[in-house]
Amino acid sequence: MKEMRSSQEKQSSSIPDVAEVVEAVFGCKWSLRILGLIRAGVCRPGAIERELEGLTPKVQNYYFRRMVSLGILERIVYPAVPPHVEYQLTVFGQRFMPILDEIEALQRELEAQSESQTGT
Numbered sequence: 001m002k003e004m005r006s007s008q009e010k011q012s013s014s015i016p017d018v019a020e021v022v023e024a025v026f027g028c029k030w031s032l033r034i035l036g037l038i039r040a041g042v043c044r045p046g047a048i049e050r051e052l053e054g055l056t057p058k059v060q061n062y063y064f065r066r067m068v069s070l071g072i073l074e075r076i077v078y079p080a081v082p083p084h085v086e087y088q089l090t091v092f093g094q095r096f097m098p099i100l101d102e103i104e105a106l107q108r109e110l111e112a113q114s115e116s117q118t119g120t
Helices: 007-012 018-026 031-039 045-051 057-069 091-118
Strands: 073-078 084-089
Touching: 018 031, 018 057, 018 091, 031 045, 031 057, 031 084, 031 091, 045 057, 057 073, 057 084, 084 091
Parallel strands: none
Antiparallel strands: 073 084
């Protein structure tokens, strides 16, 4: 019988807990939007904040830290004045993106279906 690993053992492991990542990313309002922007090349916190109306710096920083800790994003700090920070997808984050693609495809399909039913 498979034993449950403690949260400390999971954290020390380099293997992401995919179920935890799915829960964290798809269970919140901002994660999908932030990931979509980063994937589209918008990787600086200020630019992301300007793109997403209602996203505050405090909330944005929380999601950045969470996605970094889950292994989806990496934080890159460039030595400049003022400091220049960018976020990029990790290798795991890139492998995770087909799931996002399927969600976006489903959304487009449902919207097209709704438009065809309403005749617009």
